[in-house]
Amino acid sequence: MARVRYGARTEAEIAAARTASANLPDIWSTGVVAVWESDPDAVAAVLPPPLKPTGRPLVRVNISKVELTGYPLGAGSFAVAAAHDGVEGWYPLVMPMTHERALTGGREVFGEPKKLGEITVERVGLVVHASLARHGIAFVEVRGAVSEELPLPGPTQKTDFYFKFLPAVDGSGFDADPVLVHCLRNEKVRRLERVTGDVVLRESMYDPVVDLPVRTLVDITIGEKTSDQRGRVVERVDARALLPYIHQRYDDPQQVHDGPPEGSV
Template structure:
């Protein structure tokens, strides 16, 4: 009988897959990053316990084209500055991805808030345009012109905070105790350019990022980078304290009855 591929794998096959994952080549991406100050109370409102605001109410958006083997990947992130147990980092609210295979590992292993979406990064001469879209709504757009070279920063670790949880089968609460994950990324940048431009946030009932408006734009860059990441569970999270924030991970099913707001595209 031919091999049934959905059948159990052998110990050797499992070990080979584990070894292959540990020897991934450098994967480079080209991306636009925008950083701004927003309303402190807005940042505090979106952080689930035990995360807390930092001394600066910062928002960071990344829109990248990743040179994945086989086909390119569009990857985005909209995150706010956060702190936990003396560590400062970023808490992503939404991470649009253009392919399902980019969702699975991040969501199921680390607890990343990844969702399928459209991620666009275009450059025409010095003009740059980067867009995050879902459900036909371009809820983030970064646009401008390259205005100079910047020194590439030294490699440095960056921490993202994720809350990993499993919704209950009966729809009430969780099937297992949620955990807080520290995901540490070590990035290397080979080129960095300054972009002079603006960030446009548009209303979306699915991705309401307009609630964290641009009060003071601190900078936009266009860069090429690679890196790796390692995650670890740092503590258990109180399910009752987390429950009011679970909607961040999912689209409200009632929104299927809504149309996109006028002028959103």
């Protein structure tokens, strides 16, 4: 019988796939990163326990394009500063990706809040434009011009916090206790420039980032970076405490009934 590709793989094939994924070459991306101080109450409100706010109510958006051979990828992250058990890092609320392949591994292995979206990263001379869009709405836009080249930082390690869970089959709660994941990234930078510009947040019923307004812009940069990542489960979390936040992960139809905050545009 000819090989049936949906059939069981041999132990050798499974081991070969694992080895190949563990020995990938450095994959470089060009990305725009903007950081700002927002409303401290709003930042605290989006953090599921046991995550806590840090000393500054920071928000960070990262918008990148990755030139994978034959498979260019757009990747984004909109995150707030958070702390857990003495470790400070970032809690992403939404991570738009341009391809399904980039979604599955991150969501199923790490619990990343990835969704399909449209990513724009453009540079013409000194002028820079980057955006995250879903459902036809560019809910984050970063625009400006390169103003100076920056010294390269040394290799750094950064932490993202994710909650990994499976909604229950019967639609009530979870199938098992959710877990909190610390995802560690070792980052290297080979080019970094400062951008003078601004960040525009637009109303979207499915990506309501306007609730985390730009109060004080801290920094905008454009750079070329590469990183690896590894995660570890640090604790099981209280399912009842996490349940009110799981709509962050999905395009919840109930969100169409949520109005924008007063005074938002």
